[in-house]
Amino acid sequence: MVTTTSHDSNLTPIEQAKKLAAFACAEKHVHNGCRLGVGSGSTVKYLVEYLKNAYTSGKLTNIVCIPTSFLTKQWLINAGLPTSDLDSYPELDVCIDGADEVDAQYTCIKGGGGCLAQEKIVQNASKHFYVIADHLKDSQKLGDRYNFIPIEVLPFAAQPLLRSIPAKFGGTAQLRDAVKKCGPIVTDNGNFIIDWSFEKNVENRNWQDVQIKLANTPGIVETGLFIGVTDAVFFAYPDGSVKEL
Numbered sequence: 001m002v003t004t005t006s007h008d009s010n011l012t013p014i015e016q017a018k019k020l021a022a023f024a025c026a027e028k029h030v031h032n033g034c035r036l037g038v039g040s041g042s043t044v045k046y047l048v049e050y051l052k053n054a055y056t057s058g059k060l061t062n063i064v065c066i067p068t069s070f071l072t073k074q075w076l077i078n079a080g081l082p083t084s085d086l087d088s089y090p091e092l093d094v095c096i097d098g099a100d101e102v103d104a105q106y107t108c109i110k111g112g113g114g115c116l117a118q119e120k121i122v123q124n125a126s127k128h129f130y131v132i133a134d135h136l137k138d139s140q141k142l143g144d145r146y147n148f149i150p151i152e153v154l155p156f157a158a159q160p161l162l163r164s165i166p167a168k169f170g171g172t173a174q175l176r177d178a179v180k181k182c183g184p185i186v187t188d189n190g191n192f193i194i195d196w197s198f199e200k201n202v203e204n205r206n207w208q209d210v211q212i213k214l215a216n217t218p219g220i221v222e223t224g225l226f227i228g229v230t231d232a233v234f235f236a237y238p239d240g241s242v243k244e245l
């Protein structure tokens with residue numbers, strides 16, 4: 001159990017949980033001089049809040065933040081935090097990111113915000129990877145909490161992949177819409193996202209095998225499956241407690 005100083009009674013319980021998780025993880029794992037990968041999503045917004053407070057108060061010095069998305073980059077710059085990229089910092093100490101679901105083996109589904117490719121690249125450049133999440137993301141088996149695996153694809157390959165992914169792996173697949181009837185969302189990399197709704201009742205599915213097969217499929221840039229890379233998960237609960245697993 002971790003204790004933090006991040007209570008904010010103006011927040012809804014779920015937002016409060018996101019903030020608790022972000023603050024607890026950052027307090028423990030972000031250190032002076034840290035080259036830090038900063039993930040994407042609403043939970044990460046609280047990580048940026050923590051970093052801003054710690055950096056402006058002088059509690060944290062000499063950090064550099066490497067964002068995983070266009071939006072995170074704007075948050076970091078607006079917060080006055082030193083911000084750079086993988087060209088200047090190809091090796092990072094720590095990466096902290098949110099997740100859409102985390103199972104009992106710490107396998108994560110990510111990409112609800114469509115930033116999964118950069119998130120995986122920044123995670124892979126980091127010595128340590130920590131996930132911050134509210135309790136609704138805590139599951140025993142992938143699919144208990146979240147319905148699909150986001151997959152970033154080249155636009156040129158989207159239509160064949162919408163057919164071949166369900167044909168090979170079951171379930172259904174659809175192109176993620178920006179706004180209904182206005183066309184697909186376009187990622188920071190100029191690609192599309194296919195949301196693959198997998199069948200939930202498959203016993204002992206080998207996600208590593210699925211990942212390898214998907215990653216070897218022409219036109220697939222990256223999947224939102226993060227397997228075997230998580231050092232710890234910080235889950236926050238409505239009673240204000242945070243568990244580091």
Ligand code: 5RP
Binds near residue numbers: 116
């Ligand atoms: C974006 C992500 C996010 O980390 C994930 O969707 C969780 O977001 P949130 O903190 O808003 O629930 O993978 O691509």
